[in-house]
Amino acid sequence: MTRIEEVAARLRNAYAAGAVEPLRDALGPTDADAAYAIQEINTRHWLEDGRRIVGRKIGLTAKAVQAQLGVDQPDYGVLFADMQIEDGGVLQRRSVIQPKAEAEIALILSRDIDDPDATAEVVAAAVDHAVAAIEIVDSRIADWRISFADTVADNGSSAFFVLGTERCGLDGLDLYSCGMVLEINGAVASLGAGAACLGHPLSAAAWLARTMAAKGAPLTAGDIVLTGALGPMVALSGGERVHARIGGVGTVHFEYEA
Numbered sequence: 001m002t003r004i005e006e007v008a009a010r011l012r013n014a015y016a017a018g019a020v021e022p023l024r025d026a027l028g029p030t031d032a033d034a035a036y037a038i039q040e041i042n043t044r045h046w047l048e049d050g051r052r053i054v055g056r057k058i059g060l061t062a063k064a065v066q067a068q069l070g071v072d073q074p075d076y077g078v079l080f081a082d083m084q085i086e087d088g089g090v091l092q093r094r095s096v097i098q099p100k101a102e103a104e105i106a107l108i109l110s111r112d113i114d115d116p117d118a119t120a121e122v123v124a125a126a127v128d129h130a131v132a133a134i135e136i137v138d139s140r141i142a143d144w145r146i147s148f149a150d151t152v153a154d155n156g157s158s159a160f161f162v163l164g165t166e167r168c169g170l171d172g173l174d175l176y177s178c179g180m181v182l183e184i185n186g187a188v189a190s191l192g193a194g195a196a197c198l199g200h201p202l203s204a205a206a207w208l209a210r211t212m213a214a215k216g217a218p219l220t221a222g223d224i225v226l227t228g229a230l231g232p233m234v235a236l237s238g239g240e241r242v243h244a245r246i247g248g249v250g251t252v253h254f255e256y257e258a
Contacts, residue, residue: 004034008041011154014140019097022145029147030070038153043078054224055079057135058208059156060148061198061228069148074198076208077156079224085136085162085254091236093257096138096159099236102229103182103244103252105175105194105201106133106163109225114218118209120202124170126219130201132164132250134182134242135226137233161226166250175201178247180230184240192231201227 001009007026014020027034047053060066060074085091091099110128138159141150151157175194182190198204204227212218219225230246239258245251 004038005041007153008038008045011038011140012042012045014097019140019142022141022147023150023153024147027147027149027153029149031149032152035149035152039077039155042155046080052081053078054081054084054222055226056208056212056219056223057156057158057161057226058198058204058228059137059151061204062196069146069151071148074204074207074228075148075152075156076211077152077158079158079161079226083158083160085160087162087165087252087254089162089254091136091160091254091256093238096136097140098144099136099138099159099256100233101182101236101242102135102137102233103180103190103192103231103246104133104135104226104229105178105197105246105249106131106161107201107205107225107227108167109219109221109223112218112220113209114213116210116213118206118213120200120206123202123205123209127170129167129169130173130175130249131167132244132246132252133226134162134244134252134254135229136160136162136236136254161224162252162254163224164250164252168249173248175249178249180247181245182231182234183243183245184234186241186243189234190231192229194230196230197228204228
């Protein structure tokens, strides 16, 4: 096996065997090319196993988190159909290692975006509707001791996602200043706004559209795009009821098994 194939297998095995040490022995902390190659190896592996891609997630949309990891760009990961939990559903403990929750705006596309120079306006024209979302992030790296390359290789530290049932067209919808409240067991745990997501959720989505078009794998009609966290993520320990409210967009919730 090549170095990146070995690291890819190490990460795949961690889903069942538990978190592994940071990948510093085989992967430079900012080696984006190798990290995305590892992500792609595992994506192909899972597709061959019968999983189905339904969209992409954007991570590292907060400038403070980018600075912490020593990078100046977001990252992305793959969303598979079996990662979706229905609104009000239950996240099972055995399916995650060290989960955290963050509230986001999800965009559902009605047309392809194959423009390598896509702008926020181009993305907006391709969006069918927006919904409130919660992403359950997880890391196969022990204690979340991640570098930029660790999280990219680990499919953007993705795990599961929940979409709200209220669908909103973008006309008249303020995704810039919309407020977000994430509650854990009825208590406020995280606050944020649309502007926290790379300046605007549509700006984050435009970055993803340009990136994927340049890679020859453009976003397509029907894709779900998780645009990035609107506020700080919250660690989960078990037994939580997690509820997100996003102004003008809607609500979404799930429970984490006790």
